Amino acid sequence: MTHIIDGKTIAAQIKEDLKHRVGTLESQPGLAVILVGDDPASKVYVGNKIKACEAVGIKSYESRLPAQATQGEILAEIKAFNDNKHVHGILLQLPVPDHLDSEALVQSIAAEKDVDGLSITNAGKLILGHTDGLVPCTPQGSLRLIKSVKDDLTGLNAVVIGRSNLFGKPMAQLLLRENCTVTMAHSRTRNLDEICRGADILVAAVGRAKMVKGDWIKDGAIVIDVGINRMDDGKLCGDVDFDAAKDKAFAITPVPGGVGPMTIACLLENTVKAFETQDKDSLAA
Numbered sequence: 701m702t703h704i705i706d707g708k709t710i711a712a713q714i715k716e717d718l719k720h721r722v723g724t725l726e727s728q729p730g731l732a733v734i735l736v737g738d739d740p741a742s743k744v745y746v747g748n749k750i751k752a753c754e755a756v757g758i759k760s761y762e763s764r765l766p767a768q769a770t771q772g773e774i775l776a777e778i779k780a781f782n783d784n785k786h787v788h789g790i791l792l793q794l795p796v797p798d799h800l801d802s803e804a805l806v807q808s809i810a811a812e813k814d815v816d817g818l819s820i821t822n823a824g825k826l827i828l829g830h831t832d833g834l835v836p837c838t839p840q841g842s843l844r845l846i847k848s849v850k851d852d853l854t855g856l857n858a859v860v861i862g863r864s865n866l867f868g869k870p871m872a873q874l875l876l877r878e879n880c881t882v883t884m885a886h887s888r889t890r891n892l893d894e895i896c897r898g899a900d901i902l903v904a905a906v907g908r909a910k911m912v913k914g915d916w917i918k919d920g921a922i923v924i925d926v927g928i929n930r931m932d933d934g935k936l937c938g939d940v941d942f943d944a945a946k947d948k949a950f951a952i953t954p955v956p957g958g959v960g961p962m963t964i965a966c967l968l969e970n971t972v973k974a975f976e977t978q979d980k981d982s983l984a985a
């Protein structure tokens with residue numbers, strides 16, 4: 701029987717645990733979310749993040765800036781949150797409008813408040829094996845889902861399709877940390893189907909509906925589908941052909957209801973981790 705990995709339930713458990721943890725803290729963690737422009741999908745994501753904060757007792761600070769906002773205005777907003785002691789995490793909702801330099805904006809977030817884990821400091825810590833950094837939320841959540849069905853990943857062949865800074869690169873690092881033998885695939889990879897057939901763990905993060913076919917899946921593999929693609933009928937679907945893949949996999953995530961809910965749960969967890977680090981540092985000062 702194939703395990704259909706239920707990200708919704710696992711994420712709900714993480715949030716429940718966090719609510720208890722936050723309840724024991726002497727002050728309240730705060731997360732600032734900055735939204736530039738009025739992209740409808742981004743508005744929904746930001747709304748969901750703010751609702752999730754409230755549910756676990758994290759105070760949210762929402763900053764909405766118009767699509768015409770300048771680089772300087774957004775940098776000033778980030779600086780104000782960097783300097784605000786009540787704000788422990790800062791998230792800039794991506795993508796930002798084209799006239800802005802999103803990398804410069806992201807890098808201006810103080811590393812200890814960078815709950816998306818995109819700063820050079822946090823990316824470096826992940827590569828160097830420092831465990832006190834903040835790790836990007838979606839790969840962190842994906843690893844939790846993998847470990848919900850198999851605890852020891854030592855020696856397994858893992859293939860990650862996609863090499864973005866937000867997902868593919870940190871995912872590969874996390875799997876390496878778990879002693880997997882990791883292959884990173886991308887748009888220039890040759891014989892992708894063959895490479896996938898060797899994967900004990902296959903993680904797809906491309907953004908192309910049903911690109912990974914059933915016969916690319918090794919018998920007994922763990923398949924994590926990160927892709928979110930909107931079909932013509934309005935339904936969401938992943939990068940993996942779920943119906944075909946589920947007959948071969950040992951465990952697989954559905955879309956929706958797999959990786960998606962884990963991203964927000966890990967964002968909240970990163971915010972509490974950031975709070976605890978900053979709280980400890982301020983006590984030590």
Ligand code: NAP
Nearest residue numbers: 838862863864867886887905906907926927928959960963
């Ligand atoms: P991205 O920055 O666009 O990266 C996509 C990656 O896929 C790139 O590395 C690209 O290779 C690779 N690629 C493109 N076509 C390919 C092909 N034919 N064969 C193999 N690789 C190919 O996207 P992302 O931000 O990593 O996100 C990927 C997907 O995950 C999207 O659908 C996104 O919506 C979803 N996502 C979901 C969550 C969640 O919470 N569930 C979070 C983040 C992302 P090159 O580098 O060579 O161009």
